[in-house]
Amino acid sequence: MTDAASCDNPAPVLLLAQELTQGGSERQLAAIARSLDRGCFDPRVGVFRPGGFRVEELRALGVPVECFPFPSFGSLRAVGAARRMRRYLRQNRIRLVHSFDTPANVFAVPVARASGTPVVVSSQRAFRDLSPGPYRHLLRLTDLLSDAVVVNCRALRRHLVEDYGVPEAKIRLCHNGIDTDQFRPAPRARPVELQGAAAVIGVVCALRPEKGLPTLLEAFARVRKATPGARLLIVGSGEMLPKLEALRTHLNLGDACLFKPATADVAAWLNVLDVFVLPSLSEAFSNSLMEAMACGCAVVASEAGGNPELVEDGRTGLLFKTGDPADLAAKLQRLLGQESLRRNLAETGRRFIHQGFSLASATRNMEGIYRELLAGKPRGS
Numbered sequence: 001m002t003d004a005a006s007c008d009n010p011a012p013v014l015l016l017a018q019e020l021t022q023g024g025s026e027r028q029l030a031a032i033a034r035s036l037d038r039g040c041f042d043p044r045v046g047v048f049r050p051g052g053f054r055v056e057e058l059r060a061l062g063v064p065v066e067c068f069p070f071p072s073f074g075s076l077r078a079v080g081a082a083r084r085m086r087r088y089l090r091q092n093r094i095r096l097v098h099s100f101d102t103p104a105n106v107f108a109v110p111v112a113r114a115s116g117t118p119v120v121v122s123s124q125r126a127f128r129d130l131s132p133g134p135y136r137h138l139l140r141l142t143d144l145l146s147d148a149v150v151v152n153c154r155a156l157r158r159h160l161v162e163d164y165g166v167p168e169a170k171i172r173l174c175h176n177g178i179d180t181d182q183f184r185p186a187p188r189a190r191p192v193e194l195q196g197a198a199a200v201i202g203v204v205c206a207l208r209p210e211k212g213l214p215t216l217l218e219a220f221a222r223v224r225k226a227t228p229g230a231r232l233l234i235v236g237s238g239e240m241l242p243k244l245e246a247l248r249t250h251l252n253l254g255d256a257c258l259f260k261p262a263t264a265d266v267a268a269w270l271n272v273l274d275v276f277v278l279p280s281l282s283e284a285f286s287n288s289l290m291e292a293m294a295c296g297c298a299v300v301a302s303e304a305g306g307n308p309e310l311v312e313d314g315r316t317g318l319l320f321k322t323g324d325p326a327d328l329a330a331k332l333q334r335l336l337g338q339e340s341l342r343r344n345l346a347e348t349g350r351r352f353i354h355q356g357f358s359l360a361s362a363t364r365n366m367e368g369i370y371r372e373l374l375a376g377k378p379r380g381s
Contacts, residue, residue, distance in 0.1 A: 010042040011374055013096040014089070018103040020045070020052030020065070024287040025125050028152075028176055028362070029100040030054045034061045035363040041370065044092070048081065048103065053264070073106070082107070086115045096370055098150070099123060102131055102139065109142040119373045121172075122146040124156050126284050127305060128164065130210055140164065147373055148172045150366075153285035153306030172369045177362025178290050180354045185296035186271045193258050198229025199274045199336050204266055205288045207238030212279040212302060214247055218325035219279075221251040223332045230256070230336065235269045237262040270295040274342065275335055280304050281323060290357055293317070293349035298342040300331050316349040 013036070017029050033043045034057075045058055045065045055065050068085045070077040089097070089112060096119040097112035099105045105122045112120045122142050131139070143149060143166050150172045151157050157173060160166040194200055201220060205211050213234065220232045232253070234244065241259065248257045263269065266288075270276065276292035276299045283305040290310060292299055299317035301307040311317035318335065320327040335342045 010038065010040055011095040011370075012042040012044065012092055013098065013370065014044045014046050014066075014092075014094045015098050015100060016046040016048075016104040016108045017100045019047050019049035020054035020058070024176070025101045025123070026052070026054060027287060028125075030058060031177065031179070031359050032363055032366050033058060033063050035359060037367060040367065044094070046085070046088075046108070048107065078107070082111045085111050089115045089117050095119060096121065096374060098370075101125065102135055105142045106135060106138045109145050113145045119147050119370075120145060121148050121150060121369075121373065123150045124160060125152050127156070127159055127282050130282055143170070146170070148369065150174055150369065151284075152176050153309050155306040155309065156284050174365045174369060175357060175362060176285050176287055176290065177357055177359040178287065178294055178353070180294055180358045183267050183270070183291045183294035184354075185350065186267070188271050189268075190272050193255070194231050194233065194272065196229075197231040198227055200231050200233055200272055201275045201277060201332060202233030202235065202269075202273045203277050203279070203288070204235040204269050204292070205278070206262070207234075207236045207240040207244065209240060210280060210282040211240070212281040212304075212323060213240060213244055215279040215302075215323055215325050215328060216277050217244065217247050217251060217253065217257065219277075219328035219332060220257065221253060222325065222329035223336070224253070224256055226333055227336050232257040233260065233269070233272065234258070235260045235263065235266075266291060267295060270297060273297050275300060275332065277328070277332070278302065278307065279328065280307070283307055285309065290353050294353040294357075296346050296350045298335055298346040299349060300328065300335065302328075310352075311349075315345070316352045317345055 015029050015033050017026050020026050033045050036043045043063055045063055047067050050067050058065050068081040070081040094117055097117050098121040099108045100123045109120055109122050128136050148170055152175055157171050161168050224230055270292050276297040278286055278289045278301040280302050285306040289301055301311045302322040303319050304322045311319055313319040318331045320331045
């Protein structure tokens with residue numbers, strides 16, 4: 001066993017993402033970087049866009065953050081950024097590079113491989129259908145150049161093997177993990193607009209097309225007829241907001257549907273909800289869904305992607321047919337009409353997440369992947 005695998009000498013590793021904002025991939029990168037065993041690993045983080053609130057958070061914890069800035073792949077500055085990254089890798093004797101999102105895969109994997117970095121790891125954390133065509137072609141190249149491709153759910157592993165021909169032996173599974181000290185049930189302090197609501201149904205997520213939020217509004221319009229005191233809360237920001245506001249008007253939901261912008265204090269909003277809904281049309285392994293379950297929400301999720309790996313229908317939550325507002329409305333009415341079922345699903349879901357998907361568990365799994373890959377790469381390689 002080499003020194004890197006036995007932790008006699010911490011291995012310098014560089015984790016990369018396009019930027020350090022509130023996205024799920026960025027959140028997982030930051031969590032892994034700050035939690036890696038410093039006796040075995042010397043973690044650093046690289047980004048291509050400066051700024052982001054997680055930068056200072058990481059630096060305060062002693063994790064260096066390096067920026068390799070360039071505006072686009074077609075810019076001449078991308079060549080300079082590649083040279084800068086190459087120097088950084090060699091000067092800091094980086095032994096493992098791990099890219100966490102698609103832009104980082106496309107840029108960092110070829111640069112790291114050309115620089116002679118011993119271990120190069122890419123990630124697939126969303127279905128590739130969501131990426132533009134040129135990216136999908138370039139990702140086929142990074143699949144070949146990487147020593148391993150990390151996925152966060154079994155559905156993505158099947159996707160890569162069946163749709164893109166990635167050898168299963170190259171794929172490593174590491175489920176997302178969340179901070180279960182932060183995400184746990186807490187007393188509900190509802191804002192003025194929701195006080196007196198018979199039940200609060202909602203979601204906290206980015207307002208993007210693949211999240212399927214029109215399905216939720218249409219289902220809620222049906223639920224409201226049977227339960228007039230119910231309220232819908234959507235917390236998030238993104239390109240879909242104008243369309244969703246127009247749909248609220250079209251469905252005559254008025255004050256029964258409340259929009260709030262994205263916030264770093266996700267747990268506080270989750271603890272306002274009675275039922276959390278994830279209506280995604282495409283989903284890998286949802287941080288939002290795990291966080292809601294950890295906070296003790298009863299959850300309803302579409303059957304898309306990795307959702308069934310978290311939601312066992314009738315035990316840890318309920319599943320509905322993807323894109324079907326009538327089926328979603330039926331599941332919501334079932335929960336609102338059976339308080340004992342709602343409580344049982346919420347408690348079973350909470351235990352499931354706290355026992356199996358903590359940040360500590362995800363970090364241990366990722367450390368195991370790094371050790372395995374480094375063990376086959378002597379320091380001089």
